[in-house]
Amino acid sequence: MAVPAAPSQQDDVDTFNTFWREVDFTTAMRPRMLEDEVEVLITQEVTVLHNERTVGYGKGSVTLTTHRVIWQPAEGGDMAAPIAGGLGRVARADVAQRTFKKSSKVSLYLRNQLNGGEEPEVKLRFHHRGRDAFLEKVTVLLEREAWKPKVADASLTKPSADDAFSTTSAGIKGIIRQQERLRNAEKRVVNAAFSDLDSLIAKAKDVVQVIERFSQEKGAAAGADHEKLSAIVQSLGVSSPVTRELAGGAFHAELAREMADVLGPLVERLGSVLTLPDVYCLVNRARGTELCSPEDILKAAKLMGGLGLEFALREFDSGLLALQHTSHRDEQLRDRVTVMAEELHALGQGLRAMVVARELRCSVTLAAQYLELAEQAGRLARDEGPEGLQFYPNLFPAFVAARELDDEIQP
Structure with missing residues (x-):
């Protein structure tokens, strides 16, 4: 009987490089989701192993989605590039075998039969905790095969037989009935999807569709003056918002990254400083139905500077809290405000906050x-006068300098 050949070092290298590929991330180091992809779990302190050794992918975070396993380095840790492996390549997952002690590793066995019939595998080591939760969820994902194209709920896209034209469907009442049927269909999708993990995986495409429709309808309700801003916010709709169940103890750090992704493209339109109430509204609008509390927004904002993101929390002397973009310069702002005051002063007017x-x-x-x-x-x-608070160019330094010069000239 022929003995299977031992796996060669080249086969192991090919297995590692074939499964793990570099992945596209946002400027806030959040993975860009594929079409219909939804995040399922985020686990911290996980190492990617190759031949039982760490190969530049030390302790980082692993994001498990309906389509991929994504590893990214921890803040201040290894400088390795983020990598991802598609679940479509994985045949099964199990706890890595160990002789005497309970293993902290999970093996992902790949579908391709290499090395004389042995299953090639890649391993993840969980340093702190999260191994069992990861294994449970990845097993469900492999059974569901959520990465395969699925047909969306027809009730969300196609008109039903009841929607055919008739005297009862015409007019305002008919439109109201159609909208009511659509809302009921969307409600059924959301309730079913979030009842458990299995349903969320199965309904991922429908949930994304509902969120996109929600963003579009909210944008359509805005006035013409806000049309451009609405279009921007709609394009930023977060189809897979981070939640406590998803991120665990890293919730606020992941929320901070999500906030940076949402707010970054709005800087040119809204300015480089955004008050926290404005941030609260913009972020929750982008998140759709997964709303965040003001306390969560504040905690995430406090972490943004330390995470090296494009925004940091700033407290003004009055106590006002705002997120400030790295491009902001107080000197440029003072120059603009001063020019505005000078132009109005030339017309005999003062500068007000409203202007x-x-x-x-x-x-x-x-x-x-x-x-x-x-x-x-x-x-x-x-x-400060009867007409309220106004500001003028500060001419006192020039007046004082002129008086001092006159004093020097006069004997």
């Missing part, structure tokens, strides 16, 4: 903070 808010496309509260920054820098002087 600054309109010109800079920010809230009146934030505009008031900008005026105070310019005042603190000695660029503006305030005038």
Whole structure:
């Protein structure tokens, strides 16, 4: 009887390089989801092994989705590039065998039969915890094969027989009935999908479709003045928002990354400083039905600077909290506000917070903070009178300098 050949080192290298591929990430280091892909679990302190050795992919985080296993380095850890392996290549998953002690590793056995009939495998080592939860969920995913194309719920896309034209379906009442049927169908999809993991996997495509429809309808309700902003926010709809169940103890860190991805493209339109109430509204609009509390938004905002993201939390002297983009420069802002004050002063008018808010496309509260920054820098002087608070170019330094010069000239 022929003895199967021992696996060669080249076969092991081919197995590792064939399964693991570099993956596309956002600027906030969140993996870009594929079509109909949904995140299922995020686990920290996981190492990717090759031949039982760490090969530059030390302790990082693993994101398990309906389509892939994604590894990315921990903050401040290895500089290895994020990698991902498709679940379509995996035949089964099991706890790696160990002689005497309970193993902390999970083996993913690949479908291709190489090495004389032996199953090639890749391994993940869970340093802290999460092995059992990962194994349970990846087993369900492999059974469901959620990465394969599925037909979406017809009730969400195609009109039913009841929608055919008739006297009862015409007019306002007919439109209301159609909308009601569509909402009921969407409600059934969401309730069924989030009842358990199996249903979420099976209904992933339908859930994404419902969220996209939700974003579009909210955008359509906006006025013409907000059409461009609505289009941007709709394109940022988070079809797989991070949740506590998904991320566990890393929830706020992952939420911070998600917030950076949502807010980054809005900087050009809304400015480089966003108040937390504005952040709360924008992020929750992008998340659709998975709303975050103000406390969660604040905790995530406090982590953004330490995570090296494009935003960091800033507290103004008044106590106002805002997220500030790395491109923001107070000097440029003071220059703009000063020029605005000089132009109005030439017309015999003062500069109000309302005018600054309109010109800079920010809230009146934030505009008031900008005026105070310019005042603190000695660029503006305030005038509180019957007409309210106004600001003018600060001419006192020039006046004082002129008086001092006159004193020097006069004997």
